[in-house]
Amino acid sequence: MFGNWLKTSILMAAILALFGILGAFIGGKTGMLLALLLGGGMNVFAYWFSDQMVLRMYNAQEVDAGSAPQFYGMVRELAQRAGMPMPKVYLIDEAQPNAFATGRNPEHAAVAATTGILQLLSARELRGVMAHELAHVRHRDILISTISATMAGAISALANFAVFFGGRDADGRPSNPLAGVLVAVLAPLAAGLIQMAISRAREFEADRGGAEICGDPNALADALMRIDACARGISMAPAEAHPETAQMMIMNPLSSGGIAGLFSTHPATVERVARLRAMVRS
Template structure:
């Protein structure tokens, strides 16, 4: 419950920040324009983000004929979670990782790399896919898509304000120093909020995945193994080319993954494992 409340507060904060940047850009008209712009981006993201990210990673859809063990594992977990059967994809990448996408449970997809299929035991892989299905059940894909879209839109508006100046509520040019400060600080604040949302949702997905699989230790063991290979030791080209998708993965796939604290899209792996071990006890 705490993580859900925290997520709601963070989502409200990023929307408020979006309005403030819009107001700095053009007063009341700028704020309205920003909200319309943000709404349009959210609608586009809601409908097309899954197709875009799967194409970015050259994900190949599989079924019970082409990947029977993996597909049947996902089907069994989806039934345990009372979810519709998602589309199942495999990504030809050596780095062990996995993610879920799709605008709602009825249009969801889960994907795993060939690296994670080779690295993990069946029990550990089951824990990972239960984690991804928990994201689907919690509609985290929509939440993360909206937060990422808002952060990107805030950066775009801030850059616009930097080059063309802002307007106050009376329509007069805004203080140039204030405009520069907003243009520099707003994207940073938006990114920090987005990362905080992502970390909160990962903890919830760990807990939900443990409930779906009935085996918290399996996911804990899997995270320990993945940690040894992810975060740049085995680079993932699509993630490096599209770093905005890093928050979708079960573990940060980027070579800069050693950055801690506020600047991480994922909670510390050690803390995630500790919480799962506590659940198992």
């Protein structure tokens, strides 16, 4: 566990370093200092408010035992099995089957699922999915994933700023315009690679933890296969508009087109399923 947190801390530091590099390109030494201060401030802001930002991006609506009794009751039962505080529960009116968790800690957590996943999966399979999300909460993955999504989005915005307003070299002279284009392309890709490194190992751990919470590894394996088969053909507009949030989902919600589709923040579904099936045989 310590090694996992150390790796994540290093990767988060790399995202902050990207802020500094972009700041140095845009405004020299002063720009680097300002960007590092901005990145540090954004980390503090993201700690407190990034969960609500993400939920608003997806127009998630909070539900309770009165408005969604079966779904809410399922999450409550799983949280009790896991010995965890009850998270807030949200529904997202999107056809693509998907789900995610967010929040700064288990006491301030939320789980969200699309209406598409509720329609697609059986109750048994849906239990596996929501147990996976609760495992993210229990492992305290949700803060890291939400902050990294916020920071990656800010890096993309800074990179676009560099293209439109140009950059400065160490002596304050305007830099080559082509350098601005390269920065605009490479900086978001670098942020995506860092997110990918953060996310993949945590998905395997959440699969294992979710299988333990629900007591049925095959339920989650079956759900992953069904989601993978259906999600590819259904777009999700909020995810396409905010690709930095893709790594929060149980399955990559992005279409295969464009730069965002070149890097998957999720392990291959066949490998995830194989690991879950192995838990049953062991």
